[in-house]
Amino acid sequence: MxxxxxxxxxxxxxxxxxxxxxxxxxxxxxxxxxxxxxxxxxxxxxxxxxxxxxxxxxxxxxxEPISKGLQVHVEYDEFVVFDKPSGLLIHPQNRNTPYSLIDELKYQFGRDANIAHRIDQETSGLVLCSKNKNSERDIKMMFQERDMKKKYLAMVHGEVKNDICIEAPLLRKQDESAIVRMVVKVHEDGKKSKTDVKPLKYFPDKDMTLVECSPFTGRQHQIRVHLFHVKHSIVGDPIYGQSEENIVKFLDKELTPLQRISNSGASRLLLHANELEFDLYNKKFHINSEVDFFKICFDSMSI
Incomplete structure (x- = not known):
């Protein structure tokens, strides 16, 4: 630990x-x-x-970080990129968390290495990490200035026929219920948020569409909430589009993989951070994931 x-x-x-x-x-x-x-x-x-x-x-x-052998996807002088598997936390939730991505990063690159941005535990894909304090500051500034272009792949329910530009403000719900408090919703009092969605391939036998999502803002659960908002929730999402009873079962870790597939269509959230494009230190970087997301999607739809 x-x-x-x-x-x-x-x-x-x-x-x-x-x-x-x-x-x-x-x-x-x-x-x-x-x-x-x-x-x-x-x-x-x-x-x-x-x-x-x-x-x-x-x-x-x-x-004291530990390693489980997760290999770096790409490495440069000032930063590295991991291709994070679904289910792996970015940071420990508490002192009892046995392993997270920060373990692997600091084990391999030392105390001053740090993760520059976050993706959800269940989202897989590219995570940019600094190797020292200076690059951490520079990379975080780049994110604040929105100089980072990110593209995600997602498998969603229903047929998406045309490109969609979703501009819907997002607000984190405040409620006495711990379940509701963790959920983000579209609300006029929320922060401005924008996601472009491009359909790539429709699968009529499953009534699902593989889409590419480009978020222009970095709100919590942004892609998940935006797609749910336009009635194309992500396959495998255990929160958005689910009943409160099933959300509770998921949070309490009482939902079996078979039940989850029955409820949401897959045993994991089918969302993957697939591309990062940015300028840093007078160089252009365009980093692509090498994960076969298409195979992951269909492997996750059956036990």
Whole structure:
């Protein structure tokens, strides 16, 4: 498990954050964040003030990444791209998460490597990652300026006959229900969002269409919600287009693969980040996934 409890001994009394900076090599900002998140314990009690002076034995909850052998898709001097499989988290959900993509990245490229953007756990495909603090800043700035072009492949329900430009504002629902709170919806009070959808191939025997999606904004669940909004929900989506009962079963991990196929058409979300195109450091990059998404789609529709 990446998060482990390390015991350490401090000979001379000093401020907690200074010990983490000097002895463990983190920045002051990182040290203060660790302390605020309860990752330093003294006599078994969580310490939450970075200015507190400590000495003697302390415990530090540290992140030690592990590898499961996921190979980098492409590597350059300042960044790498992984082709993430469906089901793999980008970051740990909590300290009990056994493995996520950040494990693989930091295991292979060190503490300063970081993931520059996110895709959903169930979405597969390309994830751009920086190899150091400088490239992290540059890449995140590129995303903020919307200089990144992304294309996704999705298998959707129904026939999509023509290109669609979906411009529908997205709002994260606020509700007492934990189920509803995690769901994004189209709402006039939401943030501006735009997705272009292009049909690639219709499969009449399954009444499904393979489409290419180009999001111009990067809202949470944007492609999923936009396609659901135009009545072409993504095959295998366990949230959008499902009853609350089935959503609860999915979230509680009580939905069997066969039930999921029966409810949504596939055992996984059939959405794949297929292309990244951007300019960085005076160079043009156009990176394509090598995954056979078409095969994945039809393999996921049966047990």
């Amino acid at each position: 990446p998060f482990i409890l390390k015991k350490m001994f401090i000979k001379e009394k000093q401020r907690a954050f200074l010990f983490i900076v000097k002895e463990l090599g983190y920045t002051q900002k990182e040290a203060q964040r660790f302390i605020s998140k309860g990752r330093v314990l003294v006599n078994g009690e969580i310490m939450d003030k970075s200015s507190t002076e400590i000495e003697g034995e302390i415990e530090f909850i540290c992140f």
